[in-house]
Amino acid sequence: ILLDKRIDLDLNEVIASAVELVRTDMLAVAAAAGATKEGVSGDVTLTFRRPEGIDPVAGEVYDYVMERLRAVYLEGGTGVTTEMFDAVLAKRPASPLDFDARLKALVDFLSLPDAASLAAANKRIANILRKAADEVPPRVDPSLLQHTAERKLAAEVEGLREQVEAQIADRQYEAALRKLSTLRPHVDAFFDQVMVMADNAAVRANRLALLAALERLFLETADLSRLPG
Incomplete structure (x- = not known):
């Protein structure tokens, strides 16, 4: 849909917001169960810490989305190969629309004699x-x-x-x-x-x-x- 409608969505921002909302909900559930943010409730310890640097959870979600996008190109008869897709994925574009523009440019480039x-x-x-x-x-x-x-x-x-x-x-x-x-x-x-x-x-x-x-x-x-x- 994002590609068909030409919607320029920043996946990193959306994923980061979603992950933060999930963490907030988990803290709320823990608090309702009698846990604190550092989380001691009886014999159960619940800890929810924001990771420093790149969030590994957000990274895994991004990778999952990219693998779904890979299937769109490789199974859609576009002529895109796994190597072409990986060449663009190495840049980790935030937007699927930007990814598409890079991939189409690469396909065009590879048609050139040089x-x-x-x-x-x-x-x-x-x-x-x-x-x-x-x-x-x-x-x-x-x-x-x-x-x-x-x-x-x-x-x-x-x-x-x-x-x-x-x-x-x-x-x-x-x-x-x-x-x-x-x-x-x-x-x-x-x-x-x-x-x-x-x-x-x-x-x-x-x-x-x-x-x-x-x-x-x-x-x-x-x-x-x-x-x-």
């Missing part, structure tokens, strides 16, 4: 960053870019960043991914010509920062490293 190469590159980048022992700097240092291919990729990533971020903020995920698809030749050239794990620690860390910056732009929509290939 998509397979970029999906494989994202998987490679994720593996490199996960295994890297170096601390990855938050920003790329242009003075440490030594190779033409890495300078070109860095310039292209920075040149697209503001536009892509603006498109993401407006939920123009399809436009953002299509814009990012133009990076394919620069990404290919980088991996063909540049050794990421250079001997020089500063150069190596800077190249990791460049890959992290590239990965972040794609991750704004979905985690392409979860796709096959």
